[in-house]
Amino acid sequence: MPSLTVPPAARYISPPTTQEKLDYADLAVIDLSKAQDAKGRAELAIQASDAMKNHGFFYIINHGYTSSQTERMFDIADVPFSCVEPDEKRVYTGKMKETGSYQGYKPRQYWHIDNGVHDQLEHYNINRDVTKREHPEAVRPFLNEIEAFARHSHFNVLHPILRLLALGLELPEDALVDLHGYSSVGETYGNHLLALLKVSTLTRPSKVRFMKYYPRSQAEELKTKNVWLKGHTDFGTITVLYSQPVSALQILTRDGKWKWIKHIENALVINAGDALEFLSGGYYKATIHRVVQPPADQRNCTRLGLFYFCMTDDAVKLVPLAESPVLQRVGIERRCDDVDAPTMEAWRRGRTSAYGQTQLKAAEEGKVEEEVINGVLVKHYN
Ligand SMILES: O=C(O)CCC(=O)C(=O)O
Numbered sequence: 514m515p516s517l518t519v520p521p522a523a524r525y526i527s528p529p530t531t532q533e534k535l536d537y538a539d540l541a542v543i544d545l546s547k548a549q550d551a552k553g554r555a556e557l558a559i560q561a562s563d564a565m566k567n568h569g570f571f572y573i574i575n576h577g578y579t580s581s582q583t584e585r586m587f588d589i590a591d592v593p594f595s596c597v598e599p600d601e602k603r604v605y606t607g608k609m610k611e612t613g614s615y616q617g618y619k620p621r622q623y624w625h626i627d628n629g630v631h632d633q634l635e636h637y638n639i640n641r642d643v644t645k646r647e648h649p650e651a652v653r654p655f656l657n658e659i660e661a662f663a664r665h666s667h668f669n670v671l672h673p674i675l676r677l678l679a680l681g682l683e684l685p686e687d688a689l690v691d692l693h694g695y696s697s698v699g700e701t702y703g704n705h706l707l708a709l710l711k712v713s714t715l716t717r718p719s720k721v722r723f724m725k726y727y728p729r730s731q732a733e734e735l736k737t738k739n740v741w742l743k744g745h746t747d748f749g750t751i752t753v754l755y756s757q758p759v760s761a762l763q764i765l766t767r768d769g770k771w772k773w774i775k776h777i778e779n780a781l782v783i784n785a786g787d788a789l790e791f792l793s794g795g796y797y798k799a800t801i802h803r804v805v806q807p808p809a810d811q812r813n814c815t816r817l818g819l820f821y822f823c824m825t826d827d828a829v830k831l832v833p834l835a836e837s838p839v840l841q842r843v844g845i846e847r848r849c850d851d852v853d854a855p856t857m858e859a860w861r862r863g864r865t866s867a868y869g870q871t872q873l874k875a876a877e878e879g880k881v882e883e884e885v886i887n888g889v890l891v892k893h894y895n
């Protein structure tokens with residue numbers, strides 16, 4: 514009989530929300546409990562697609578986890594950092610450059626930020642199929658809960674959002690869901706893009722990420738102008754970020770201003786990545802965001818992040834869904850010709866192995882740095 518008790522994990526206590534008045538982005542809050550019926554979905558689809566079109570970011574509330582379920586996941590998220598010794602962390606370090614894939618630890622100081630300064634954050638990445646790789650001993654008791662968390666994020670968060678975004682393009686509700694399968698074998702696909710694929714070639718790269726930022730030295734802050742993680746777009750379709758109290762995330766608005774993301778208790782921050790921008794022919798924009806030093810009252814704290822990074826199945830070619838009546842009306846923006854468009858696999862591998870490692874080229878009077886991945890221009894913002 515399965516055990517009814519869960520293994521103990523130390524409580525991870527975050528500081529209270531900041532008292533400082535920050536310039537927050539004004540983002541839509543979407544109540545996912547209203548997505549149960551077709552009428553509710555039609556209303557939410559307008560909100561979600563407007564938000565993705567105009568800001569590339571929105572909040573989700575009522576996603577189905579209680580605050581205590583979410584808190585438990587944050588406790589678990591801290592285990593790979595606080596309960597694993599450096600020697601064991603080395604054994605489970607990912608081979609990003611060689612494999613183009615984040616699995617296991619991304620160690621501290623792996624990325625170059627600016628002026629010779631490297632990052633002070635580590636992350637631990639787990640494929641939604643938690644059995645794909647071995648994990649540090651301290652993480653193993655929690656694998657069932659991590660798997661349940663991946664399922665929740667996939668089916669109760671990602672899929673409902675993808676349905677709203679497909680409706681926003683006037684496509685069949687499951688047009689985007691069909692590109693984001695979950696289990697590896699034995700499914701049937703209604704979508705024309707997948708009908709041609711052999712099931713055996715399907716790889717599903719969506720993953721859970723735990724991420725911990727550590728306070729930096731004054732010298733590091735000065736040399737990087739307080740930037741902890743450079744402005745970037747995410748490379749998948751949707752990023753699901755479980756909101757936490759330490760303010761540090763900012764988005765670059767369409768009028769060129771950095772605005773802070775506000776913490777909302779037990780909410781999710783959702784953003785579009787490159788793959789969604791490709792699939793939607795530029796209609797849903799991958800918005801640039803960055804992480805900076807937190808405000809003074811949260812300055813000496815660590816900052817723990819909990820994410821589900823979503824990608825289509827690896828074999829999907831990232832071409833616009835040109836059958837969308839909306840795209841036919843407004844027109845399609847392409848970052849490359851369809852024949853040259855990368856697959857999800859090529860795009861994620863190219864971006865992962867290059868990120869924070871390649872020599873970037875300065876552009877736009879030093880404000881932007883550029884690189885070319887699979888023939889497509891990628892910009893990084895300071
Ligand atoms: O830590 C955050 O709030 C955002 C991190 C982020 O943008 C990323 O990991 O891609």
Ligand SMILES: [Fe+2]
Pocket residue numbers: 745746747802
């Ligand atoms: Fe990001």
